[in-house]
Amino acid sequence: MxxxxxxxxxxxxxxxxxxxxxxxxxxxxxxxxxxPASHVEGSxxxxxxxxxxxxxxxxxxxxxxxxxxxxxxxxxHIAELCRAYPGRxxxxxxxxxxxxxxxxxxxxxxxxxxxxxxxxxxxxxxxxKPVAFDDASLDPIYDxxxxxxxxxxxxxxxxxxxxxxxxxxxxxxxxxxxxxxxxIVCAHGCWPYVTEALGVAVRCRNVFISPDIYIFRGGGDAYxxxxxxxxxxxxxxxxxxxxxxxxxxxxxxFLRLPISEAVxxxxxxxxxxxxxxLA
Numbered sequence: 001m002x003x004x005x006x007x008x009x010x011x012x013x014x015x016x017x018x019x020x021x022x023x024x025x026x027x028x029x030x031x032x033x034x035x036p037a038s039h040v041e042g043s044x045x046x047x048x049x050x051x052x053x054x055x056x057x058x059x060x061x062x063x064x065x066x067x068x069x070x071x072x073x074x075x076x077h078i079a080e081l082c083r084a085y086p087g088r089x090x091x092x093x094x095x096x097x098x099x100x101x102x103x104x105x106x107x108x109x110x111x112x113x114x115x116x117x118x119x120x121x122x123x124x125x126x127x128x129k130p131v132a133f134d135d136a137s138l139d140p141i142y143d144x145x146x147x148x149x150x151x152x153x154x155x156x157x158x159x160x161x162x163x164x165x166x167x168x169x170x171x172x173x174x175x176x177x178x179x180x181x182x183x184i185v186c187a188h189g190c191w192p193y194v195t196e197a198l199g200v201a202v203r204c205r206n207v208f209i210s211p212d213i214y215i216f217r218g219g220g221d222a223y224x225x226x227x228x229x230x231x232x233x234x235x236x237x238x239x240x241x242x243x244x245x246x247x248x249x250x251x252x253x254f255l256r257l258p259i260s261e262a263v264x265x266x267x268x269x270x271x272x273x274x275x276x277x278l279a
Contacts, residue, residue: 002056002251003272005210006153006187006239009047009061009089010039013077017064018243026159030244031213039243048088054247057269058087060239060276062121062153062187063094065101072101079115090276091117092153097124097131097138108144118276120145121153121187125161132166134174142175146182151275156197157188157214168193169200176204183275185210185237194219198226201235208275212241216253227259227267236267237275 008014017023018039027035038046051059061081065072078091093111095104104122111117124131124138131137133154145152156167169190176184184204189211190197201207209232211223226232240250259267272278 001269002054002238003058003060003269003276003278004051004056004240004242004247005060005185005237005272005276006062006212007059007242007247008064008073009044009059009081010042010243011044011077011081012042013073015039015042017073027244029159030241031217033213033245033249036243036246048085050247051088054240054251056240056247056251058278059089059242060092060118060272061089062092064121064123065094065096066123066126075107075111075115075117079117082116090278091115092119092121093117095120095122095141096127097122097141098127098129105140105144108141108148108150112145112148112150118278119151119153119183119185121155123155123160125166126155126159130161130166132171134171134178138175139178142179142182146179149181149277151183151185151208153185153187155188156186156190158191160188164192167191169197172197172207173200173204176200176207180206182206183208185275187239188212188241189214189223191217192219194222198222198232201232205235208235208237208271210237210239212239213245213250215257224257224259227263233263233266234271234274237272238268 075093081089082091095107160167185208189209191214215223
């Protein structure tokens, strides 16, 4: 059993974003893995075949709302995918932290209680007016997620803002300490600030690391080394970041990492089950 905690199936809506100029550039810089055939062909049918070949039982479709930037995938579309493929796809809704597209707090409520999504994602560093994760304007989003027991995914990594400072985990630590009942998932693992992110997770039990493709980039071995200690075994989530990596090749590479079987089970699905409240 494998839960892929960050993927974007190749529907027309997702393809419009990921084949756009901004994200096409990011994909070209994503690292060692080739583009998935299903993404190249824009085939949802082939995507599910690739998912099955990789033994991925559940894919977490992650939304995106960046007005005027890299595009958007509506939360209604993600909910439609969840209904069309129950159990195989669960959703995390995109929330616009700027309030241009919708009222952020109201959209969190709609995503969780109205659409039945399992969490939300925000990308405050990638907006037209970037802010840090601990900016006070984001507090209503964090507060709503904490109240609804819904995790918030944060876009970190080298393309999460105009400078690398936007992925530094110090601001995430501030949020984690202010909202102690909030589960915070660091998508892309705050790379390249790997050791700093691990340090924040050690200090804050409500911070979860999901390094996805960056576990295979420079410094990524520190993620693996940390999993050999007991402190963070319950705070790592597996993700392929599809279409940044093909599922089968990524899973095969991940399973070759020096991680014990017991810890691998936690990372591959048990931790995600708990964080996302999956049966």
